[in-house]
Amino acid sequence: MPVFEIGPMGAGFSDPVQHSQAIFRCVLESMARPGVRKDIPAMPYAPPPLNAASTAVALTLLDDSTPVWLDGAADTSKVREFLAFHCGCPIADRSGEATFAIVAGPMPSLDRFDFGSDEFPENSTTVIVQVAALETGSDICFAGPGIEDFAFMGDPGLTDGFWREWSDMGALYPCGVDLILTAQHRIACMPRSVRRIEAGRTAATERKPD
Amino acid sequence: MYVAVKGGERAIENAHKLLAEERRGDPATPEIALSQIDEQLSLAVDRVMTEGSLYDRALAALAIKQARGDLIEAIFLLRAYRTTLTRFGASDPIDTAKMTIRRRISATYKDLPGGQVLGPTFDYTHRLLDFSLADEAAPALAAEVPAEPGSAMPRVADLLNQEGLIEEEAPGEDAAVGDVTRNAMTLPANRDVRLQLLARGDEGFVLALGYSTQRGYGRNHPFAGEIRLGEVAVEFTPPELGFPVTIGEITVTECQMINQFKGSAERPPQFTRGYGISFGHCERKTMAMANVDRALRADDLGEEVTAPAQDEEFVLYHCDNVEASGFVQHLKLPHYVDFQSELDIVRRLRADFEARRTGEAAE
Amino acid sequence: MSGVASAAGGKTLAGYNFAYLDEQTKRMIRSAILTAVAIPGHQIPFGSREMPLPYGWGTGGIQVTASIIGADDTLKVIDQGADDTTNAVSIRRFFSKTAGVRTTESTREATIIQTRHRIPEAPLAEGQILVYQVPIPEPLRWLEPREVETRKMHALSEYGPMHVQLYEQIATFGRIAATYDYPVMVHGRYLMRPSPIPKFDNPKMDRNPALQLFGAGREKRIYAVPPYTSVKSLDFDDHPFSVESWEHCCGLCGAGASYLDEIVIDDKGGRMFVCSDTDFCTQRQAQGFRGPLNSEAAE
Ligand SMILES: [Zn+2]
Numbered sequence: 001m002p003v004f005e006i007g008p009m010g011a012g013f014s015d016p017v018q019h020s021q022a023i024f025r026c027v028l029e030s031m032a033r034p035g036v037r038k039d040i041p042a043m044p045y046a047p048p049p050l051n052a053a054s055t056a057v058a059l060t061l062l063d064d065s066t067p068v069w070l071d072g073a074a075d076t077s078k079v080r081e082f083l084a085f086h087c088g089c090p091i092a093d094r095s096g097e098a099t100f101a102i103v104a105g106p107m108p109s110l111d112r113f114d115f116g117s118d119e120f121p122e123n124s125t126t127v128i129v130q131v132a133a134l135e136t137g138s139d140i141c142f143a144g145p146g147i148e149d150f151a152f153m154g155d156p157g158l159t160d161g162f163w164r165e166w167s168d169m170g171a172l173y174p175c176g177v178d179l180i181l182t183a184q185h186r187i188a189c190m191p192r193s194v195r196r197i198e199a200g201r202t203a204a205t206e207r208k209p210d
Numbered sequence: 211m212y213v214a215v216k217g218g219e220r221a222i223e224n225a226h227k228l229l230a231e232e233r234r235g236d237p238a239t240p241e242i243a244l245s246q247i248d249e250q251l252s253l254a255v256d257r258v259m260t261e262g263s264l265y266d267r268a269l270a271a272l273a274i275k276q277a278r279g280d281l282i283e284a285i286f287l288l289r290a291y292r293t294t295l296t297r298f299g300a301s302d303p304i305d306t307a308k309m310t311i312r313r314r315i316s317a318t319y320k321d322l323p324g325g326q327v328l329g330p331t332f333d334y335t336h337r338l339l340d341f342s343l344a345d346e347a348a349p350a351l352a353a354e355v356p357a358e359p360g361s362a363m364p365r366v367a368d369l370l371n372q373e374g375l376i377e378e379e380a381p382g383e384d385a386a387v388g389d390v391t392r393n394a395m396t397l398p399a400n401r402d403v404r405l406q407l408l409a410r411g412d413e414g415f416v417l418a419l420g421y422s423t424q425r426g427y428g429r430n431h432p433f434a435g436e437i438r439l440g441e442v443a444v445e446f447t448p449p450e451l452g453f454p455v456t457i458g459e460i461t462v463t464e465c466q467m468i469n470q471f472k473g474s475a476e477r478p479p480q481f482t483r484g485y486g487i488s489f490g491h492c493e494r495k496t497m498a499m500a501n502v503d504r505a506l507r508a509d510d511l512g513e514e515v516t517a518p519a520q521d522e523e524f525v526l527y528h529c530d531n532v533e534a535s536g537f538v539q540h541l542k543l544p545h546y547v548d549f550q551s552e553l554d555i556v557r558r559l560r561a562d563f564e565a566r567r568t569g570e571a572a573e
Numbered sequence: 574m575s576g577v578a579s580a581a582g583g584k585t586l587a588g589y590n591f592a593y594l595d596e597q598t599k600r601m602i603r604s605a606i607l608t609a610v611a612i613p614g615h616q617i618p619f620g621s622r623e624m625p626l627p628y629g630w631g632t633g634g635i636q637v638t639a640s641i642i643g644a645d646d647t648l649k650v651i652d653q654g655a656d657d658t659t660n661a662v663s664i665r666r667f668f669s670k671t672a673g674v675r676t677t678e679s680t681r682e683a684t685i686i687q688t689r690h691r692i693p694e695a696p697l698a699e700g701q702i703l704v705y706q707v708p709i710p711e712p713l714r715w716l717e718p719r720e721v722e723t724r725k726m727h728a729l730s731e732y733g734p735m736h737v738q739l740y741e742q743i744a745t746f747g748r749i750a751a752t753y754d755y756p757v758m759v760h761g762r763y764l765m766r767p768s769p770i771p772k773f774d775n776p777k778m779d780r781n782p783a784l785q786l787f788g789a790g791r792e793k794r795i796y797a798v799p800p801y802t803s804v805k806s807l808d809f810d811d812h813p814f815s816v817e818s819w820e821h822c823c824g825l826c827g828a829g830a831s832y833l834d835e836i837v838i839d840d841k842g843g844r845m846f847v848c849s850d851t852d853f854c855t856q857r858q859a860q861g862f863r864g865p866l867n868s869e870a871a872e
Contacts, residue, residue, distance in 0.1 A: 017591045021643040024603050028641065029700075031610045032784045032799045061607075063600050099604075118728035120396075122608045122617045145613045145760050146799035148782075174762065178611040191611030191799075193760065218662035289623040293598075294589060392601075394618035394793035397721050523719055533791045536628030540708070543630065543660050547653045547690045547849055550835055551752035551771040554817040562747050 010045035010078075012059055012086040020060040027057060027180060031189040035142050035151025037134050039186050047082035049073055049104045053182035054128050055082075061126075062087040062100055069098035069125075073105030101127045107158060110165040113177045121174035124192075132157030134183040144194040153188065156181055163196055170195055233278050247271035256461075256490025257281055261531065262288030263391060263410050265460050265489050282412075286532045293391070300387075302445045302454055306438065306464050306487075307365050313439040313491075316366045318468060324363035329439060330491070366436035367466045367483060376468065376481040397523055404506055404526060405499075409487060411529030413495045419505075419519040419529075420498030428505045428517030432484060435468035439491055463488045465496035469504050474512045482511065585673045592639040592672040598622055602640040602795070606786060609797035614759025615727070616710050621793040631664055632790030634687050634706035638668065641702065641786075642685060647675045649683035654691035654832065654849035661689070678852050690753075692774040694831050694853040697783035699800060705768040707789035710796065712756045712766040732764045735807065743812050752817075758805045759798055767804075773816040773832045778804040821846040824866035826857035 013019035019041070026038040046055040062068055062083065069092040070079060079102075083089055092098035095112040107129060116124035137154025169176045169192065176192030234241070248255055248271040258270040262285045270288055277283035313329025316322060328334075370376040388395075388403040390410070395403055408416060423430055441461055445454035465486040473479035484504025486496030505519040518524055528534065585591050594602070598620070605619040624632040642648065648668055652661035656678040664687060665676050677683050680693040687704040697703060713723045716734050726732070735756055742750040755772035759765045767775060768787060778785065778798060785798040798804060808814035822829040824845045831853060833846040845866055848854035858867070 017596060018644060020596065020600075021591075021641075025641065025643060028603075028607065028610070028784075031607050032797075033699075061600060061604060063597055065597075065601065066604070119724050121612055121615060122605075124608075126604075126607070145802040146610075148780075148801045174612045174615055178608070193611060193613060193799075218657045218659045219666070222659055222662055222666075286623070286627070290625040293622040293624075294593070294595060296595060297597075391620075391622075393620045396618065523721065527720075532623065533628045536630060536632075537708070537791055538629075539627060540629030543689075544653050544658055545690070545769075546834055547771055547832070548753040548769050550833070550849075551773070551817055553835065555750055555752045558748070559746050559750065 010047055010082055012045075014044065016059075019056075023056045023060040026187060027060065027189065030187055031146075031178070031180075031191055033146045033151075034144060034190055034194040035147060035153055035188065037136075037153065037186055037188045042185065047078040048076065049130075050079055050082075050102070051130055051182055052185040053187045054102060054104075054130055056185075057128055057180055057182065057187065058083060058100075058102065059086055062089040064088040064090070066099040067092040067097060069093075069095040069101040071101070071103045071105050071108060074102045074130075095125070098125050101125050103127060103129045107162050110162070110169055110177060115169070115172060115175040115177060118175065121176070124175065124177050126178045126180065128180045128182060129158075131181050131183050134181060134186045134188050141197040142190075142194050143197050144191075146191070147194070150197065156183070156188075166190075166196060233276070242275060244268055244271040244275060247274050253491060254279075254281060254284075256488070256492050257413060257495070258284045258288055259490055260488040260492050260495065261285045261410055261412065262292065264288050264292040282531050282535050286535070289532055299446060299448070301457070302447055304442045304444060304460075304462070306442055306462065307363075307368065309363070309438060309440040309442045309462075309464075311363050311438055311440040314363060314436065315434075316436045317434040318366060318436075319369075322364075322366065322369065331493075363438075365438075365466065367468070370435070370468070370481060374480070377471075377477075377483060379483065395526060397526075398509070399522060399526060401503075401507070401510075404522070405485065405487075405503060407526050407529055408499045408502055411499070412531035412534070413492070413498075415529050415531070415534075416502055417494060417498040419525060420501035422517065423501045423505045423519045428508065428515075428520040430484070430501070430504050430508075430513075431470040432467040432501055432504065433469070434497065435466040435483075437463065437465045437493060437497065439463045439493070461490050463491050463493055463496050465493070465500045467497070467500035467504060471511065477511075482507070586671045589671055591644075592642050592668070593625070594622065594636065594639045598636075599640045602636055605795045606637065606640065606797065609786070609795050610784070610799050612763075613798050613802050614763030614765040614796060616789075616794040616796045618793055619795050621790045624790065626663070626667065628791035629708060630660060631687070631689060631706040633788030633792075633795070634689070634704050634790075635664060635667065635788070636790055637704050637786050637788035637795060638685060638687050639672070641704075642668065642672055642674060644672070644674065646684045647677050647682055649677050649680065649686045649852075650688075651686065651691060651693070651850075651852075652689040653834070654693070654853075655851040657851060678855075680850075680852050690769050690771075691832070691849060692770055692777045694828075694848070694850045695856075697781055699782045701783040703781075703783050703785045705770075705785065705787045707766070707768045707787045707792075707794070709754075710766055710787065710789040710792050710794040712764045727763065730762065732758075735764060736809075739807060740809065743809070749808070749812060749814075756807050758803075758807065760802050761805075764807075765796065765798075765804075771817060771832060772806065772814070775804070775806045775814070776816070780804070819846055822864060823848045823854060823857075824864040826854045826862045826867070827864040828854070828857055828862070 023040050026040050030036050030038050040053050040056045043052040043056050046052045067090045080091060095101055096114050101113060113125035113127060116122055133154060134156055135154035138152045139155035140153050142151040173192060178192055179190040181188045248267050254274055255267055255270045258273055258281055259265055273284035273287040277287060311327055314327045367376055388400060390403055390406045441459050443456045444458050444460055446457045447454045467484035468481045469484055471480060471482040484500035486499030488496050502519050506522055506525060508515050508520040515521060601620055605617045609617045621636060624635055626632055626635060650661045650665040652658040668674055669676055680695040685702045685704060689706040711723050713726055716738060717723050739749050753771045754766055754769045755775055757765050757767055757775060767778060780801045780803060782800050784800055787796045806814040819833050823831060823833060825847050828848055831848045831850060834849045836845045836847060838845055
């Protein structure tokens, strides 16, 4: 049997079973209720440039069966070493072949990622995106499954180009990618089913799907 | 006054006690030892290990004892245990050409290098009840110890291969071998996944399907090229070492069926193979498995798919006895909510029917 | 032996990980659940494991529950609406043994409710998770036995044959004869089997504040309905969807709008009707409600 030596790779979860469960439930609740922001418990260490929330999500969801793609900013030796040691996940060379992706720099074009197919829409990339902020506010309005009427949040700092691509991707549903947005120790999710409602449109003009 | 049935918890505990009593039987009879099951019901142990996908004679013997000899229940116990085990890695493929042979027969050649070795087989026994075994102190017969088998015991398929008469079976590309115990099957399944499912598949189901191919339901002309039983080394290559280390030895039965193939636009006429393998000595299972494996290759070989044994989705979705047993027996669970729903609709439909009939009669 | 039971949880089963499943399996199931939530009503294949309970007896629901449950959850398990049916008892015991979690019979107190064949009568709330045990996840299975074909039909939203089947029932019987496992459209996109709940419960799925997760162990599929998601039972303008109804109220608590079990009380045609949801019935009786057959039981 191979024996692993505990190396100086920065601490992971002190109680992996309970911590990964707690963080998974944060992700699950924010995926099930887009717009809801959840604070994850404090992390002992995050390899730069990853924030605490991205690190926690990676420790919770990544393992040797999930190739992960790192954008230019996230692709540091500290991140690679940390992921290799704590998650054992292979690093994908191409974003289109990754089960997960971590974006720490500017958001790349969405179509870089795997959208899945009409028959297997689940074979798509889940992208962990580090954003400037996840605050309350009314800059962004969402509708879709998981949302009673409308959900609002402050501007996470994503570009107009991103929102156009997100809207275009909606036409391909059920194909698409799901996003886990992170800022410091906070997360919020954007499943592919969520639509951004443009400012100025009101509840009266926006019909919910039946 | 009606009182709802309560006390599920107590009822379950009581059922468990009754089961334990039944399992033990008459306390005047000595408790059976795991070593006795392992040694004297060894083929039951082999089957449970094979369909349980776990090579551990002691645990399989324990499962058989706990299951009161119900082998499907024992397979279930072993599988449920196996699934909790941590994986440290995957061993290298075993090399059955290097097997220490205890039995090796071929129906295609009268003699061949290494010879025919009958080994421990029921084949030429007359199936007469041996009343001397009823005596618990039956004397053991010492078999003639065979001369140390020569190292040259090449596989029959490899001999045919020298002439290019049989299809080559090259190791796959770099694509990882599937694992039906970790991932849901997607269709069409590749041969690795099919073979795993058949190896775990219920012996009775696989036997019946293999039999059906011999009766014209997807006929594929099998010859038992070779059946071999013996011990093979299991090797593991730790990534940090980079070379294989032997971690143990297991007993396996392997069957290579040789099947005629008339050729197609892409392939010359040659023999094709059906493959069967099991832990321990499960000869009937490996032969039937080889028949079914070959039948399931119909699509790959451009043959018309007409029979159940050639129907990948049908065979693979129904060959697992732990799944089948669970779902058939789940019919014992309460369904009274659904039944009430059905009662509701049948009563309504009957009322509709009655109303129509009275209406017609009135006209 | 895998993993180590966590000290943070209650007492767990020696030799097994918290909630039985190893962490790698939980991660795989958790990823499947997240994707299922992102594509409401779509069945996600997952590497279902052998559980120590038989296939067909709730292994899908158990694997989902085991993957989401934490030490601070409170679990309720029902079968046929009742907490006390043997299979519900057995599954509840499994989780108190392997995860050491608090269990309850109260719908309101539970954070996770695992169910077979019913949705509780009491409305669910935001933050609660309802886990369904699913025997056959594919709504088109009786129309088309082949997985390869049904997958294509879902990809193309080709659900006409299901409407045709329901319409044929109307042509034959004068009404839709489907009763339980009545097909629904989720978020206007995927046809979904609600598991064998009576159609009485279908309207409760629509825009429910709770998260609904579905696990099919033997068939190796997970699917989900997020909170407030549209779930519509198939019907026709001239034959709108309708649910079961009874001429009786509950004999014990007098409820007139709950799903009733029919109890045979003698061999002369005697019947009585009681709530299938035992917690709902007990709560009502505790509030002083009485059914016609329960006059003296007040003390
Ligand atoms: Zn009642």
